[in-house]
Amino acid sequence: MAESQKKFSDQAIISVRGIHKAFGLNNVLKGIDLNVNSGEVVALIGGNGAGKSTLMKIIMGIHQPDRGEIYVDGEKVNLTKPSVALSKGIYMIPQEPMLFPNMTVEENIIAGFREKAADLHVRLVNQMKEIGWDLDLNRKANSLSIAEQTLVEILRGLLRNSRVLIFDEPTSALTFDEVESLFKCIATLKARGIGIIYITHRLTEVFDIATHVAIMCDGVITLNGPVGDFTREMLVKGLLPPNMAEQNEKRQTAERAELDYQKLKPVFELKSFSGYGFSNINLEIYPGEILGVAGVVGAGRTELATTIFGMDKVLGGSAILDGRDITGLPTKKVLEAGINYVPEDRHLLGLFKISDIAANTTSAMLSDSSMGKMFLNGKAEYELTRKYVDDFRIKITGQDQLTGSLSGGNQQKIVIARALSTQPKLIILDEPTRGIDAAARGDVYTIIHQLKEQGVAIMLISSDIEEIIELADRAVAVYQGHINLEFNKKEINQDNLMAAAFGVTGGRKAEV
Numbered sequence: 001m002a003e004s005q006k007k008f009s010d011q012a013i014i015s016v017r018g019i020h021k022a023f024g025l026n027n028v029l030k031g032i033d034l035n036v037n038s039g040e041v042v043a044l045i046g047g048n049g050a051g052k053s054t055l056m057k058i059i060m061g062i063h064q065p066d067r068g069e070i071y072v073d074g075e076k077v078n079l080t081k082p083s084v085a086l087s088k089g090i091y092m093i094p095q096e097p098m099l100f101p102n103m104t105v106e107e108n109i110i111a112g113f114r115e116k117a118a119d120l121h122v123r124l125v126n127q128m129k130e131i132g133w134d135l136d137l138n139r140k141a142n143s144l145s146i147a148e149q150t151l152v153e154i155l156r157g158l159l160r161n162s163r164v165l166i167f168d169e170p171t172s173a174l175t176f177d178e179v180e181s182l183f184k185c186i187a188t189l190k191a192r193g194i195g196i197i198y199i200t201h202r203l204t205e206v207f208d209i210a211t212h213v214a215i216m217c218d219g220v221i222t223l224n225g226p227v228g229d230f231t232r233e234m235l236v237k238g239l240l241p242p243n244m245a246e247q248n249e250k251r252q253t254a255e256r257a258e259l260d261y262q263k264l265k266p267v268f269e270l271k272s273f274s275g276y277g278f279s280n281i282n283l284e285i286y287p288g289e290i291l292g293v294a295g296v297v298g299a300g301r302t303e304l305a306t307t308i309f310g311m312d313k314v315l316g317g318s319a320i321l322d323g324r325d326i327t328g329l330p331t332k333k334v335l336e337a338g339i340n341y342v343p344e345d346r347h348l349l350g351l352f353k354i355s356d357i358a359a360n361t362t363s364a365m366l367s368d369s370s371m372g373k374m375f376l377n378g379k380a381e382y383e384l385t386r387k388y389v390d391d392f393r394i395k396i397t398g399q400d401q402l403t404g405s406l407s408g409g410n411q412q413k414i415v416i417a418r419a420l421s422t423q424p425k426l427i428i429l430d431e432p433t434r435g436i437d438a439a440a441r442g443d444v445y446t447i448i449h450q451l452k453e454q455g456v457a458i459m460l461i462s463s464d465i466e467e468i469i470e471l472a473d474r475a476v477a478v479y480q481g482h483i484n485l486e487f488n489k490k491e492i493n494q495d496n497l498m499a500a501a502f503g504v505t506g507g508r509k510a511e512v
Helices: 052-059 082-087 105-110 117-131 146-159 176-191 203-209 232-239 242-253 301-308 331-337 346-350 357-367 378-391 408-420 438-453 465-471 494-501
Strands: 012-023 026-037 041-046 067-072 075-077 090-093 164-168 195-199 212-217 220-226 268-275 278-285 290-294 314-321 339-342 426-430 457-461 474-479 482-488
Touching: 012 052, 026 052, 026 195, 026 220, 041 203, 041 232, 052 164, 052 195, 082 090, 090 146, 105 117, 105 146, 117 146, 117 176, 146 176, 176 195, 176 203, 203 232, 212 232, 220 232, 268 301, 278 301, 278 314, 278 457, 278 482, 290 465, 290 494, 301 339, 301 426, 301 457, 331 339, 339 408, 408 426, 408 438, 438 457, 438 465, 457 465, 465 494, 474 494, 482 494
Parallel strands: 041 195, 041 212, 090 164, 164 195, 290 457, 290 474, 339 426, 426 457
Antiparallel strands: 012 026, 012 067, 067 075, 212 220, 268 278, 268 314, 474 482
C-alpha cells in the first residue's frame, strides 16, 4: 500500500499542507496534505461526505481553512476569495458547465475580462490553435453538447493563464465518444505542463488518465501516490467501510453458480417487441437472474425500459410477465402486475425532492388498487420506511427529512426502496449507480445481490462495462435499437461488450 502522504516538492505548482476545516462541531477536513506538480493528473476519489468538495472550495478561495497553509510555486498564499485563486492560476471546471445559453461560445469565454474584445479574440484563437481545438466561436451555447460545453469551460480557464485545472466529475453525463475526446484534451493539457486535479467516481478513469491518485475518507487522505503503485482492488478496498469491504471480498471470492436455464421458466419475455427507438426485441429473464443490457447512449435501452413500464407506446410485439400478456398496459397496471422501474434520471423522474423520506419510500404503494385507500396507514408507512432505511444503510436525520437534502447515493437508495416496496417480480434498473460515490455504489451492488437471492428478476441497464461484468449473469448488447449479441456469464468481458455495443457482430451468439 502506498504511503499516506507525498513528500512536499519544491517544484509543485500547488501544495496544501495540514488543512483543517470544521463547520460547527463537524470536522470536515482533518489535516489534508496534497501536491500537484506540473504535468500531473491527480485523481481524487472518495465517498460523499469525505471532504472533497470542501477541499476544492478552499483551494478556490470560497472557504477559508481553520488551520494549514497553501503554497503556489513554493510561495505561501492566502486565497481569500475566488478572484485571488484565479489570479494565482487556479480554475475549476464545474460538473455541470454554467454557460449563458443565448450567448455565443466566444461571449461566454470572454465574459468577465476587462481587456478589449478584439485583443481577447486574438488570444482565444491563438490558444485554440496551440492546443489543436476547433470550436465555432459564433455558435450559441444552447446548441452545444455537454462535452463541448466542457471545452468552453476549459478555454475560460486557459484564457486566464490557469496552471491548475480542477475537473469535478467531468464524464458523468458524457457518451463514450465524448469521454474519449475529453481524455485527449486532458492529455494535451498535461503535455503543456498544466497540473490537473481530477475528481471522479469511476475507477477505470484513474488508470486511463491519471498519473497519481489520492483517496479521501472522512476528512483525511488515506492513500496517496503514483497510479502504478495501486491496483483497482486496492482502491476499492480503500474506499469502502471495513464491513462493506469484507462483504465485497467474500462476494468476489465466492464461486457463483450459473443458472440452469433449462430447468427454469422465464419470469418475463419480450417477443418481437418494438417501440420508439428500438424494434424486434426478443429476450427472456429468469427468476433470480441479473440480465445486463449494454450499449452506448442513444442505442434505445432507456426507450425499451420506459415502453415496458407503460410510459411509451408499444408499436409491435408482445410483453409477457409470468405467462400474462401485459403488452401496452398503462404504468399503473404494469406496477400492479409486478414490474417496477428505477429511472436513469432520479432527479427528474425518480424523486419528490421537496417531500420527506417516508413519503418518497412508500409513494409507489398508493397505486396498488388492492389497498383500496388513497392514503397509507401512518404506522405501516413508518415501519416500511424504517425497514428500508436500516436494510439499505440510508443515512438520514429522520423520516421527515426532505429527500432533496440527501447525498446522491442515499437518494438512489430511496428510489430503489420505493420500487421494492411494491414487491415486484421484475425490477428494471436504469443506470442505478450513475453519479454516486464508490461506497454507495458498493451498497447498491449489495442490494442488487440480495434481490437476486430473493428470486427477483433484474434487468440492469448500464453504460458502465465494469458494472455489467461484475453483476450480470447474462448480458445483451443493444445497438441502434436492436439486440446485437447475447453473452453468457463466461463470455461477459470488456472486449466483447464494447465491440457489440459499437455494432461489431463478429463472434458467436451465446447458447442460453
